[in-house]
Amino acid sequence: MNGPSEDPRRVPAYVALVRIGAVVGMSTAFGLGIFLLVGGWWPAGLIALAAATPFFVVMRLVERTAEAREAAASSDRA
Numbered sequence: 804m805n806g807p808s809e810d811p812r813r814v815p816a817y818v819a820l821v822r823i824g825a826v827v828g829m830s831t832a833f834g835l836g837i838f839l840l841v842g843g844w845w846p847a848g849l850i851a852l853a854a855a856t857p858f859f860v861v862m863r864l865v866e867r868t869a870e871a872r873e874a875a876a877s878s879d880r881a
Contacts, residue, residue, distance in 0.1 A: 818869045825862035829855045 832855035839848030 813873075815869055818865055821865045822862055825858040828858035832858065 832851055836848045836851035836855070839845075839851055842848075
């Protein structure tokens with residue numbers, strides 16, 4: 804049995820921090836939105852649910868930027 808293989812792609816620390824922040828923000832927005840929807844506050848609940856979208860967008864933007872930098876760095880090494 805072989806040991807764990809090391810992934811050649813390394814994620815920068817700022818990407819991990821952005822992921823953590825985005826997940827916390829999305830979960831807070833979803834939780835508040837569901838709480839408000841169950842309580843009958845429909846407009847506020849829908850706004851809270853929609854507030855989760857920017858967290859997801861920022862997370863994907865940072866991940867794509869990091870992937871592009873990694874691809875550029877790997878092509879420079881070759």
